[in-house]
Amino acid sequence: MRTISVLGATGSVGASTLDLVRRNRGEWRVVALTANCNAAELATLAREFEAELAVVGDEACLPELREALAGSGIECAGGPQALVEAAARGADLTVAAIVGCAGLAPVMAAIEQGGTIALANKEALVSAGEVMTAAVARHGATLLPVDSEHNAIFQCLAGNRIEDVRRIILTASGGPFRTWTAAQLETATPSQAVAHPNWDMGAKISVDSATMMNKGLEFIEAHHLFPVGLKRIEIVVHPQSVIHSLVEYRDGSTLAQLGPSDMRVPIASCLAWPQRMETPMAPLDLPKLGTLTFEAPDEMRFPATRLAREAAQAGGAAPAVLNAANEAAVAAFLAGKIGFTRIALTVERTLSRTLPPAPASLEDVLAVDREARVRADELLELA
Ligand code: NAD
């Protein structure tokens, strides 16, 4: 039996992970499950999976969690530090599925235990960059990418040498506004933005897909996971989301990974790695799919990928500032406080201010993140 912790157990990736664990109950012992504030749902999951520990990130939700778990023998805790302690308890596999930089400190705590981390929480890697990759190397931890594109690349790289890679090609669905004009984008509402054509995901990543910032964050994520150099990482729009990404080698061979747009496929690849496991996915019906299409991204309508590339080229604190400003702007958009196109504009303006020095530690990254949110909120006139 292997042990597993799921950070962000009540979210979209958390639910997909637990669905697979449920189908293979005998193989896993659950250590920690966490949520932000959904105490009722978390308690139900903790009881079902007989977790050792359940933690809410928001301490105000702890009394409700305590009450819901009374008599179960399951430990409970609340607050950001309790999330870190839950991750530090260690497990053979930690699934990092908290959304945003809020997940960074717990991910770093899991890395320090030297185990295997299945990373969905891309914002943590984008913000921390080398601070995280250096910790992975120092503690002998293993990072397995859950993000479907990076999981695809990871699979396409298996058995090959990274020096032989000519290009990594990240596919993007283009999101719900792929065919919208610039004028139409001005009118996009939160409910339109979260209605993704192919994937069923949390609200924040759905908005990121609509602005294409998701692909921008993934560009930076790929740069840290697969060090081939920024010039060798490209983005192509592929509206059907069947090919999850590609790796082109110097001999002219290009490998692709295909699958249904269901996160249980990449999550299963991390749960079973280096083996394979059964999933309830129907086989790909290629004749039914018929045609797969590709187009170049339009950075005039969707400037986020350009901003992310520039932040990656600048390095240092820039990716953490980009991510923090984006988180602040997406929250404001989802709350109905700003229009859709102001998201990327706010990120660009926050980045154009003087950047702090390159972060060298987790504390530095968290300080850059906090400061950038304050600046973004000023620009959003929310401060
Ligand atoms: P979600 O919003 O559905 O779930 C987020 C989870 O994090 C929930 O359990 C929530 O309670 C918890 N959480 C939120 N804020 C928190 C905080 N401040 N402190 C502690 N916990 C907090 O999000 P999701 O769609 O599952 O995405 C999770 C992560 O995975 C994101 O980084 C996202 O970019 C990435 N990802 C998601 C998908 C997908 O298909 N959903 C695909 C690829 C990558």
Ligand code: MG
């Ligand atoms: Mg992805």
